[in-house]
Amino acid sequence: MESWRSCATCGVENELDDDLCLICADERQYLPPGGQRWTTSAERAAEGCRVQIEELEPDLYGLTAHPKADIGQTALLVRTRAGNLLWDVPGYLDDAAVGAVGDLGGVAAIMASHPHMYGAQLEWARAFGAPVWISAKDRGWVRRDGPELRTWSEPFEVLPDIEASQPGGHFPGSAVALWRAGAQGRGVLLSGDTIAAVPAEGWVTFLRSYPNKIPLSAAVVARVAAAATALSFDRLYDNFRGVVAVDANAAVRRSADRYISWVRGEHDGDT
Numbered sequence: 001m002e003s004w005r006s007c008a009t010c011g012v013e014n015e016l017d018d019d020l021c022l023i024c025a026d027e028r029q030y031l032p033p034g035g036q037r038w039t040t041s042a043e044r045a046a047e048g049c050r051v052q053i054e055e056l057e058p059d060l061y062g063l064t065a066h067p068k069a070d071i072g073q074t075a076l077l078v079r080t081r082a083g084n085l086l087w088d089v090p091g092y093l094d095d096a097a098v099g100a101v102g103d104l105g106g107v108a109a110i111m112a113s114h115p116h117m118y119g120a121q122l123e124w125a126r127a128f129g130a131p132v133w134i135s136a137k138d139r140g141w142v143r144r145d146g147p148e149l150r151t152w153s154e155p156f157e158v159l160p161d162i163e164a165s166q167p168g169g170h171f172p173g174s175a176v177a178l179w180r181a182g183a184q185g186r187g188v189l190l191s192g193d194t195i196a197a198v199p200a201e202g203w204v205t206f207l208r209s210y211p212n213k214i215p216l217s218a219a220v221v222a223r224v225a226a227a228a229t230a231l232s233f234d235r236l237y238d239n240f241r242g243v244v245a246v247d248a249n250a251a252v253r254r255s256a257d258r259y260i261s262w263v264r265g266e267h268d269g270d271t
């Protein structure tokens with residue numbers, strides 16, 4: 001029997017003696033009807049779960065568990081000459097996933113943009129002998145501890161050519177990672193839920209809670225956008241397959257300006 005279990009709603013690893021997944025009990029997430037439910041990787045395997053891997057651009061791969069074994073994120077694997085970063089983490093892995101990621105060069109470092117994306121991070125770490133970098137500001141959200149966990153604070157070169165920083169907002173330690181070699185050298189921002197792409201092309205948004213639609217203040221959005229746009233990038237990938245393919249730095253600025261004008265009440269006459 002495994003020494004841990006997985007929250008059936010968010011897919012984050014928890015110790016066996018937890019009654020409640022604190023990540024789901026928080027106002028940014030939700031407990032399902034009927035309350036907390038748990039599952040195990042054996043149950044997921046019996047359901048036919050597998051990790052689908054696809055190339056998004058050269059040296060960048062999306063990893064998505066089907067059927068959903070987490071919040072539904074697409075984790076990102078960035079290949080570099082110094083090893084690979086697993087950014088945000090599927091809530092499931094099996095021998096096939098480990099083999100496929102191994103064929104892509106394995107994993108040298110694991111980092112989540114925020115606690116909802118911890119997934120099965122210790123299991124992935126142990127499969128590849130990789131450290132899990134946890135934002136010091138969000139360390140209290142870890143539900144399953146292990147020697148692979150290490151804390152970081154910004155700015156932090158998680159691997160050569162990948163700089164992690166913490167604009168905050170969604171969580172105090174909400175992070176982004178700048179992959180300088182991405183987009184043919186124009187720079188890619190891995191934005192997690194710190195900055196989320198939206199269906200309208202060239203726009204993004206910022207929220208305290210995505211499922212519960214809780215906004216952030218004008219001051220916080222201004223701070224998040226200022227931190228992000230100080231980085232040099234042309235393309236942005238969020239954690240749910242959202243992409244701003246070109247001119248993404250300007251999209252963050254434009255979207256922050258619109259958001260701020262609405263939450264300040266400048267358009268109240270239109271409502």
Ligand SMILES: [Zn+2]
Binds near residue numbers: 007012022024
């Ligand atoms: Zn949960």
